[in-house]
Amino acid sequence: MKVGFIGLGIMGSAMANNLLKDGIKLNIYNRSKQKINELATDNFEFFDNPKLVAQNSDIIFLMLSNDEACENVVNSKNGLLEGLENGKIVVNFSTVSASYSQNLYDKVKNKNALFLEAPVVGSKIPAQNAQLIILCAGDKKAYETVNPYFKKLSKRVFYLDNIPNASYLKIVNNQVMGITMQALAEGLQLAKKLNLDLNVVLDLLNSGAFANSMFELKGKNILSNNYEAHFPYEHMQKDLGFAVKLAEDKKAFCPALSIVNETYKKGLANYSKIDMCAIYEALNS
Amino acid sequence: MKVGFIGLGIMGSAMANNLLKDGIKLNIYNRSKQKINELATDNFEFFDNPKLVAQNSDIIFLMLSNDEACENVVNSKNGLLEGLENGKIVVNFSTVSASYSQNLYDKVKNKNALFLEAPVVGSKIPAQNAQLIILCAGDKKAYETVNPYFKKLSKRVFYLDNIPNASYLKIVNNQVMGITMQALAEGLQLAKKLNLDLNVVLDLLNSGAFANSMFELKGKNILSNNYEAHFPYEHMQKDLGFAVKLAEDKKAFCPALSIVNETYKKGLANYSKIDMCAIYEALNS
Amino acid sequence: MKVGFIGLGIMGSAMANNLLKDGIKLNIYNRSKQKINELATDNFEFFDNPKLVAQNSDIIFLMLSNDEACENVVNSKNGLLEGLENGKIVVNFSTVSASYSQNLYDKVKNKNALFLEAPVVGSKIPAQNAQLIILCAGDKKAYETVNPYFKKLSKRVFYLDNIPNASYLKIVNNQVMGITMQALAEGLQLAKKLNLDLNVVLDLLNSGAFANSMFELKGKNILSNNYEAHFPYEHMQKDLGFAVKLAEDKKAFCPALSIVNETYKKGLANYSKIDMCAIYEALNS
């Protein structure tokens, strides 16, 4: 199996490195070529466009930031679609809207190629440590072919039958995460205005029934003013926006989701590239 | 030390039992006398009013449902205040508004008695297992006197200096809990409308960075339609309401808190006495 | 000019009648033929499908309830598209999503026909009284051709250049209307819980700086429990949902819009077909 990998952002480079370290040769494309300097081995070939990656690979992994970035890679001159043919498998790790994932599936299928959506749960550190959770939907055979590679990247894989179930589940997961994150941020903001010692507040929150490792990590980072991006603020907002649109389409009553998404939107101008826990700052400024 | 205990609700009876099991004799008052049938030993005396409990005890513990219930016990004919005198210690485990806790402190102090606010974190099961977390503020000496009893009820005690710091911290804790609970409920509601398998959704939520024991327990209960009250819905709403008022007084920007409180209010008519995880039902009905 | 008219709902039948009363012969299609009994004159021909209306008309007006209804009429077997040809003008009075309006424009243009989006402001009574406000965007020449008919239906016409500007403006208008409506409903609900005389409350609201005819009419209807549909609840929610999606796409911070839309969604199961002022009931139940 010849393996392609497109997208060397925070997540993509960590995932590509885990494949490289396992001895898998990668055919790589990234918008900016410099990112190859961050790769763990030199067992890769860099191509000038997605079409060439597709032509030279049996499986092509994509890890891109949003619908637009995917569309640019897939459906432009020298894009992925031009290099597809019967039997190749496209695996999209990117979190995209459910409707776009369906759309991608249709485009790939038109080329007689196979498509899996495979959004991942987990940010920078789990990606580096091959501790992601992969949510996969699409052709079962293709899934079985790709699964050995998934195992090199993750601690767990969910197979969810039809597209866009994996997108749906990823969006629900991040809906819950975003609201939970804001719960912590609002609690800390109110605590600050009440002149409570925020370290004591965190200590308590980390001791009770809803203690969790995100509160522990993000709480510490907020208190030390450390907003290095593990999961960028703008991606958190993007995913909340996907959830808002799904809730609209399905007429689900999701008031907290709606208002957390609004709050995230409010801070986009100032915090988009730093970590999503900067919602703490967005509440305050 | 003679010990009084007033209030035998879900929490109070569990806590009183832990003291009784430890061999401590209790002077007890409860609005409805029948509740003594649930006590673990007969090493107690039941009194007909709070005044008598106060007169016969050095330390009086209160565990009541809200400001009004406390005021009725403390400040009515044959109420607690009438039985207080120099040196007695009143310990209020109830979660009340910060302003009422201050008010109680003033009233008790007027009788030359000592007052500790000591709201607890944890619901029915931790209360039964002496695994509560106690948040205590007020006179340091009184705290040191009472602390041995706290240890029989809890896994951890925070001492927070002045009143109403413990009330503040409890309210912040429950603010975060309430929003986090709604995060789960909204996620499950959207997932249901997306025809996802809710067991799979829970499995995922219990595997990621924000997995926590509340999600695990409440998620399972929601899916099995089990709303037996561990922490009653109306108490969750009451605490969210306290947080909303503090956020108003301190001008803290807490949009998710506000909207979660509204959502809880919406369901009061139908769900007040069952578990707070019935917010899942409130979103749907 | 031969004129077609498709859609005889609350709005469509009122508008068609104003054209009929002005002596204009109409080629009519409606899903349910019975609705022709409500027409003001018999100067019309009923056709069995939209294609036939298109073939027999130079201008075809559409007044349908949503994107799906439009798509059914336009783009199905014996649908409108099949009857279009060079020079015919399609005018869509329906309020649809901005993206669908763009999509309709593309489809009609593919047939070398012309397309105007022309959502209307005003509900049942203004429609009956030819007092609508028409918001029109699209080909200027087509607009000039159709404008004489617009004048028979409206007190005012805004021409807004390119599609989907008219859809945008209509959605913004209804965004403001929906929030304003909920402002009234929440005020009355709180007033009721405060035991104020709701007639006095309305009297005051109708006397101050923000007094408006919607408050006057809807307030009176709410107090008399009259929810006959002038502007159906489900259409109000649909338009709020359009606004939410636009706000998401443009990253506009619209917290009140989001939460009003959620509130409207909450009531869909019970109030969808009655008047949008039933939001007062939705807040309470």
Next chain:
Amino acid sequence: MKVGFIGLGIMGSAMANNLLKDGIKLNIYNRSKQKINELATDNFEFFDNPKLVAQNSDIIFLMLSNDEACENVVNSKNGLLEGLENGKIVVNFSTVSASYSQNLYDKVKNKNALFLEAPVVGSKIPAQNAQLIILCAGDKKAYETVNPYFKKLSKRVFYLDNIPNASYLKIVNNQVMGITMQALAEGLQLAKKLNLDLNVVLDLLNSGAFANSMFELKGKNILSNNYEAHFPYEHMQKDLGFAVKLAEDKKAFCPALSIVNETYKKGLANYSKIDMCAIYEALNS
């Protein structure tokens, strides 16, 4: 009748001037004496404290900014209470919380004096033009005594029996106003992001069923970036906060109120002293 007037802010000075212009002599106190330069005639006496005003007057009008300002004037050394005696009438035009109004009533009654709450609807211009609406509750006899003065200040008076009904009604009025104001502001913000011509948007909003003079005035001011305070932003927020607390006490479901209050809170740091229509800016920054 000797008349006192305490508080010469935006509203108070306009109201005092209408009494002065009518030939009524006023006994005046204001925190800053300079404000007397803005008075319309010199038919007044300035006193150094509220006690002296009370001692020298039969009726004392108060127009102050909030609960705290009232408490300072009424209940401090040389405060109003010290100068009250049997039969004097205190009329509070200030908008205060319902609970504080009740509290003021009790304090005044303890001095055997009479108390009316009389919050006004209308801002700077109606105050200047004696076009306010006065909402009055309290002792009926006192109301009849004071009513001739009310008529010199207002276009309309509502008498509402018992305290705090007038406070309640004023708070409901401003709840509806605040949400309606935000409806406009959010509509204009979304319209701007959609590149619509905001003058056209306003033109439309001023033509439809919910057209109102507040939209007309505030819309024009927003578009011309004119935020001179007619009704200060911080007072709008204060009143929304009062409504939020009432809704909490009465368990009224008011999601739009809650979220509009949050939005107003968010802007307090930047916009508190300018006009409440600066909520448009608060949404954007």
